[in-house]
Amino acid sequence: MGVTLRYTVLRLGIFVLCLVVAREAGAVGWLALLIAAVVSVLLSLVLLRRQREQMAAALQQRIDGRVQARQSGTAKRSRFSRGVEDDNDAEDRRG
Secondary structure (H helix, E strand, O other), X not given: OOHHHHHHHHHHHHHHHHHHHHHHOOOOHHHHHHXXXXXXXXXXXXXXXXXXXXXXXXXXXHHHHHHHHHHHOOOOOXXXXXXXXXXXHXXXXXX
C-alpha cells in the first residue's frame, strides 16, 4: 500500500472513530461532524506524524524526479501540454 493511501485510510479511520464517539456522547447532525472533524485533525497531527513525513518525502521525490526529467529533456509530455503546444504552433503559422 502506498504511503499516501495508508495515510488517507488512517486519517479517515480516526475521523470515523471520532464521529462514533461524538455520536455516543450525544452530539447529533452537524455538531457531531464538526466535533469529529476538529478532534480527528488534532489527533492525526499527533498520532500520524511519521506517516505524514513519509508521505511528504515520497511526494518530494516524485516532484524532484519530474523537475529533473524536465530539465534533462526526458520528461513525458501530457496530452494537455501537447495540445497546448499544437495550438500555439497553429497560431504562429497563421500569424
